[in-house]
Amino acid sequence: MIRGEPLPDPAAEGTALTPDGLAAALRAVGEARYHSHHPFHHLLHGGELTKGQVQAWALNRYCYQAAIPRKDAALIARCDDPALRREWRRRLADHDGDGPGEGGVDRWLALATDLGLDAATVRGQQQALPATRFACEAYVRFVAERSLVEAIASSLTELFAPQIISQRVHGMLANYSFVSEATLAYFTPRLTQAPRDAEHALDWVCEHARTPEQQSAAIAALAFKCDVLWAMLDALHHAYVAPGHVPPGAFVPEDA
Numbered sequence: 001m002i003r004g005e006p007l008p009d010p011a012a013e014g015t016a017l018t019p020d021g022l023a024a025a026l027r028a029v030g031e032a033r034y035h036s037h038h039p040f041h042h043l044l045h046g047g048e049l050t051k052g053q054v055q056a057w058a059l060n061r062y063c064y065q066a067a068i069p070r071k072d073a074a075l076i077a078r079c080d081d082p083a084l085r086r087e088w089r090r091r092l093a094d095h096d097g098d099g100p101g102e103g104g105v106d107r108w109l110a111l112a113t114d115l116g117l118d119a120a121t122v123r124g125q126q127q128a129l130p131a132t133r134f135a136c137e138a139y140v141r142f143v144a145e146r147s148l149v150e151a152i153a154s155s156l157t158e159l160f161a162p163q164i165i166s167q168r169v170h171g172m173l174a175n176y177s178f179v180s181e182a183t184l185a186y187f188t189p190r191l192t193q194a195p196r197d198a199e200h201a202l203d204w205v206c207e208h209a210r211t212p213e214q215q216s217a218a219i220a221a222l223a224f225k226c227d228v229l230w231a232m233l234d235a236l237h238h239a240y241v242a243p244g245h246v247p248p249g250a251f252v253p254e255d256a
């Protein structure tokens with residue numbers, strides 16, 4: 001599948017895919033639309049950004065990290081199945097930890113402060129781009145309001161996360177003198193957490209989305225999530241690369 005192609009639409013075809021067929025369709029959509037293809041990531045991983053631009057990325061991405069446990073909690077609140085809740089609450093524990101400094105959100109904060117940002121500024125989210133905040137909130141609302149199949153399918157971008165994380169860690173360590181292995185420590189546990197979570201979510205969606213309508217909704221949910229991630233990078237590019245329009249009140253790098 002290529003990026004501009006319309007989404008597979010079993011509902012329009014009037015025929016349900018097999019569970020394996022649905023898994024293949026979801027993988028194809030993610031591979032075509034994942035944020036690994038975004039030009040901002042090519043610049044970030046290729047060492048072509050200034051420290052200030054990398055700071056802007058970390059500050060904005062904090063909003064995403066902070067939204068993730070809220071959307072996971074919204075999902076748990078809607079589950080009737082204790083087995084699914086047990087599985088999903090592991091995600092909450094991964095992001096929030098069992099105490100301050102232990103979970104993914106705080107580990108992202110450590111990444112941001114290691115890059116020279118002020119912790120309170122990052123945590124406050126007021127200097128994030130408006131589009132970042134809108135995109136993250138759209139993800140939380142989507143998960144809270146749509147069907148459980150759509151809510152779970154929207155997490156499936158994580159199928160593709162390990163590959164981009166490897167590229168990012170490798171590229172940033174090689175290309176930026178201000179980045180060390182300690183800076184990027186956030187990503188190490190993600191390399192095992194993301195595949196575990198994503199495979200469970202993929203199995204669940206393929207097991208539970210059996211009608212053509214449910215399958216089309218699952219595919220559209222994954223595309224929506226790809227749009228969330230893409231929109232955040234579009235906003236970063238517009239503000240900090242070209243044309244360089246930083247919205248009023250948003251973070252201004254010292255080296256800008």
Ligand SMILES: O=C(O)c1cc(C(=O)O)c2c(n1)C(=O)C(=O)c1cc(C(=O)O)[nH]c1-2
Nearest residue numbers: 068104154155156157158160161164165190
């Ligand atoms: O580094 C990345 O490119 C990337 C991507 C994604 C993703 O695909 O949504 C997640 C993460 N990282 C991540 O660290 C993370 O905790 C996470 C949770 C989720 C989710 O939708 O539940 N996605 C992602």
